[in-house]
Amino acid sequence: MSTFMTAVSDGFPVFGQALLNAFILLATSCVLSTILGALLCVVDICAHRSVGLLVRIYSWLAQTTPPLILLFLAFYGSTMMGRAISPMTAAIIAFVFFATAYYFEIFRASYEGVPRGQFEAARALGIPPLPFATGVVVPQVIRIAAGPFVGRTTVLFKETSLASAISVSEIMSTASAYIYSGASPLLMVAIAGGIYAVINIALIALEKQLTRKAAAA
């Protein structure tokens, strides 16, 4: 029991820092990937088919390569380039690389989910493309995408645990550090798991609610 108490009292400030790091990694890559994913989606919809094909090939590669491999590539890449980049930055680069593909796929599928009849109606009414896109298409895409977006973000949050492999001090690496210094392994892993669970269970509930709302509309 005493080890438990010390682990808790010593552990939580450090886990707090770890959680903050994980959150920075998650938030930065989530925001950047959302912007890039949305841009790719616009490119895929508007540009020539051959460009669309390139986008799809990128998306396939980024989603099929394990995040760990991408993390290692970014990590070694950063050390190779004379001016060393921090592991955190390397992790963000790797995360943006694959998360952009995640979000691109969600936006693309959501766009396909907007009923086609509305496009024909807009053409028949002579509505210019830009107001139609911003006033009708985008709001519906957001509504359809909201649930899957949050769902994907929970996956992304779980994947931040892998950044420990390139020595970003996030939740799992903090747990490992405690284990090396003699804390109960099971306890430390359980604390780490608990942190992920609390946050992700809330996100999964949000996902469910957003999906239900989109289905009702």
Next chain:
Amino acid sequence: MSAPEIHTRPRPRSWPQRPDPGIAVELRDLHLSYGAHDILKGIDLAVREGTTTALVGPSGSGKTTLLRCVNYLATPVAGEVWVDGELVGREERGGRLYPASERVLRGHRRRTGMVFQRFNLFANLSALANVAFAPVSAGLCSRAEAQERASALLARVGLSHRENALPSQLSGGQQQRVAIARALAMQPKVMLFDEATSALDPELSREVLAVMQELARAGMTMLVVTHETGFARTVADDIVFMEAGRIVSQGSPETMFSDDAPERVQSFFRRRPQTDSAS
């Protein structure tokens, strides 16, 4: 405007001739094919201003395609479409006619309003916003003005009380009436209806047909694809019968529903139940 000013300058012999005044829609030798399939095989049709023409015929005969040619949602491979004295889908530059740019085409399309079988309302917008959206985004009037007009149009189709409802909160009949108001908001010269009631049960059909009938009475020019024989008989001024991409017969309701009508037309109407019109 983009219509050729055909009387001011000498033209090549083949320069298209403007339809007679009083003709709201004129189709001349219209052809359309998808790949190797000829869908429209030479359509000639004139709709006089202020009249209603019912377009009937077996499914697959090309009625929807014909309607979509009138506003160039489908591009004919040959022939001319005239709406309100303007050649649709072409623009003149340096004395020659070219396929119209998207921007010019948008202007052409605003002269026709189209109502679809599946309503196609903008799902994220309220009834009022659906009606006001097109005029504002096309820059035709201010938002306040558009909303005021939209409000009046919704009143006209009997939906003043549902202005703020989303499409998903409306019945099919109500949605279709909003769609009619939405098309009217662009102040079209001609209204096109593509089986506007065939997704609705009879009860809801009637409220939509009543609105259509009121429009016809108010002098709107209408081209109506319909399976409602009652409507065709009582509201239409002309009935056009299509089969396999051609107009095979046309005439007033009296002749088309009489024993003098071609056997093919008679048997077609015989197989359909005589539905009520709105009256």
Next chain:
Amino acid sequence: MDFAFLMENLPALLRAAWTTAWLTLATLVLSTLIATPLAVSGLRRETPLSRGLAAASTLMRSIPTLVILFLVYYGLPQIGIVLPALATALVGLTLSAIAYTMEILRAGLKSVDSGQYEAAGALGLPAWLIWGRVIYPQALRVIVPTWLSNATLVLKGTSVASIITIPELTAIANEIVSETYRPFEILLSTAAIYILLGSVLALAARVSARRWSHP
């Protein structure tokens, strides 16, 4: 790229890829076998068991695979179960896959008209026969394509086992990198092997989507 260098290390990578392929396959088979009866629970009506399963599924989907692997790795010995490393990884990966597989199966089962169940029930068939012979076969149309696209995720997920030093593809790649310090050749070839394996699954998904969407 240095071709000779690659050729020298390719055999080791391919051997490791074999471990990855098998780990993927074993995880898929095990998690599907376990999820198949579990997915049925609560579809007809909610029970305490089904509510418990739903909560467990949410919990499992909220925890990273790495955490689950560590829990198994440290936890099993504590309750007196000592497994070889590969088996430990298999248990962990399977646990993290069950919840997703269950959701996929449930989505498929829900797509089957509920009248089918009543009709079969009226014939007096026992429940396991109704699910196994009537409902599941009809649900396959929806299940197979999503199951296969999820298989790609399972394939990716096996790389996490490298962190508990299972000699699969990612771990071996890492090992070679730390010996030779030629990260890019090795990591890019490793990525290519994963993509090749993933392409096989994607191809299967595409073929099955075409096949199963027109029964």
